[in-house]
Amino acid sequence: MTARLERRYRRLLRAYPKAYRDHRGSEMVTTLLDLAEAGDGGPGFRLSVHLILAGLRQRFRLPARRPLAWLGALLAAVALGAFGAAGGTWLGWQTAASIPSHVSLRALNAAITGMPAPAAVYTDLSAMKGPGTLVRADGSSDYSAERVRSALTSAGWRITSFREEDGAIVVGDLRDGQDAPAKSVYYTATKGGLKLQGDGTVIVGGADRGLTGQASYGTEVWPREPAVVRPLTIAGLVVGALAGWLLAASAAARLSRSGRLRRWLAAGLSAAGLAAIAVPAYQHYRDTYQVMVYAQGSPYPYIVDGPRDAGLTLICTVIGLLAIAAAVALTRTRRAPAPLVAVADSD
Structure with missing residues (x-):
């Protein structure tokens, strides 16, 4: 017992x-x-x-009378909180409905447009970090609203809006361009946890100039955001911040029992690492803000421009994590432990 x-x-x-x-x-x-x-x-x-x-x-608990330890713990919590929020957002989107494959989307596009040639497919992330795929096709086809309806319903999509318009488009350059009669169609649909939005324009006039039948279609598909995306984003931020503080507190406790040279070397590496990951941390917080303010229900997957040089963000992340890892490894170097001062619990 x-x-x-x-x-x-x-x-x-x-x-x-x-x-x-x-x-x-x-x-x-x-x-x-x-x-x-x-x-x-x-x-x-x-x-x-x-x-x-x-x-x-x-x-x-942090070592007493060591302001640099408190500053380092605060910065580590802020930095790792940003990475935790990004991880939580990514994890939440893993529960979203899967977008059909490029082959399936090209087949749907061919049925909608009547153009059998392979269409261009583009993938991107919305401001809420959710995936989206756009299928665009330009070529020759006749105008048929019924064909668009039939293609969507046959593929299992439920049409939520459908609108036709008569108009004209300018053909040629800005100075010498001429209007050509055209018909346009705009449609939205849903299928399970997926949403779809598309449009198409076909020139129906200008036969004397060989313009009749020129067509352009674009259809975008994206998943509705899962209910867990925002809670997991917040949870990831909290977990990351706590992990950053714990990491800094553990390192500070070890360094307090180390020699001065080792303390300063580890502090320098930690400072360099935190400075390097400031850029990606800012970007992750910027993304987190977009996740939290995104309109409920993912009405349209708009894009927000990020840093112009994504490679710089990656390089800063790698350098920062390597520097911090080196600082942590330095604190783990075994030395003869000095006696600890017992602190009685107040409880």
Whole structure:
């Protein structure tokens, strides 16, 4: 019974940092076993929660009178919070409905337009970081609104709006261009968790100039955002911020027992790493803002321009993470531990 209780207590004490357990773990286990023998029994719910919370409090604690440690922990929490939010958004979108393959979309486009030639397919991410695929075709075809309706319904799409317009388009350059009569169609549809929006224009006049039948169609398909995207984005931000603080607190505790040279080297690497990931962190927070303010129901997957040089963001991320990893590895170098000052819990 005593051996089993000891194992249970030691599992609960894993909530404390390893250095704290090495210094006070045996003493705490002995005290807890004595209390159990005195009639308290095993670790009940309240005692288990107390030990876990007290251990977590120790993990979040920073060395006293070290303002750089506090600054580093704050910056690490802000930076990793940005990456956590991006990860939460990505994870949320993994539960969205899958967009049909390019082959299926080209087949749908051929049925809509009456043009069998392969269409161009473009993929992108919306401002909410959701996927979208556009199929565009330009060529020769006759105008048939019924063909568009039939193609959509045959593919399982439920048409939500359908509008036809008569008009004209300018053919030629801006100075010498002439109007040519044209007919246009605009349509939207849904299918499960997917949404579709498209339009097409066909020149129906200008036979004397060889313009009749020139057509241009575009159809875009994207998923409605899952309900978990925003909650997971916020959860990822919180988890990332907590992880950043814990990482900084753990490193600061180790460095406080290291030599001055090692402390300054690790601090320099950490500062360089945090400075490098400031650019991608800003971009992730910018994306997080767009995720949170995006219109409910993904009415249209508009795009927001990001940094002009995406390669710079990637390079900064790699450099920053490598520098931080090197700083963490430096703090893990084994040295003879100095005595720890026992801090009594106030609870």
